[in-house]
Amino acid sequence: MLKRERKLEKKIAKERIDILFKLMEEMKDKDYDLARRYVELARRIAMKYRIKIPKVFKLKFCKKCLYPYKEGRFRVRIAKSRVIVTCLNCGYVKRIPIRPIRQKISKENKKGKG
Numbered sequence: 001m002l003k004r005e006r007k008l009e010k011k012i013a014k015e016r017i018d019i020l021f022k023l024m025e026e027m028k029d030k031d032y033d034l035a036r037r038y039v040e041l042a043r044r045i046a047m048k049y050r051i052k053i054p055k056v057f058k059l060k061f062c063k064k065c066l067y068p069y070k071e072g073r074f075r076v077r078i079a080k081s082r083v084i085v086t087c088l089n090c091g092y093v094k095r096i097p098i099r100p101i102r103q104k105i106s107k108e109n110k111k112g113k114g
């Protein structure tokens with residue numbers, strides 16, 4: 001019997017999430033419901049393979065109803081130290097704290113592909 005290659009599985013899962021979010025970006029102006037479906041799929045993959053959805057992507061959809069952020073569908077307000085995003089579909093309020101930018105030398109070992 002073949003041994004499951006969990007590391008490889010997770011790698012592929014991450015790639016799929018990446019692709020799904022890219023598709024979501026492309027589709028959200030054309031077919032909003034399909035864009036939501038992509039988010040749903042990405043979330044399912046993340047759960048199945050127990051990987052985290054990258055923070056950047058997490059900011060792109062409503063946690064509750066999974067609809068991707070789009071102008072007119074969400075209300076964005078900036079408070080003292082946080083950004084408050086309200087989903088106009090389900091009413092979910094997301095508060096994103098703003099932290100002062102720490103000056104850190106970014107690691108330059110990331111290889112740019114593409």
Ligand SMILES: [Zn+2]
Nearest residue numbers: 062065087090
């Ligand atoms: Zn929502």
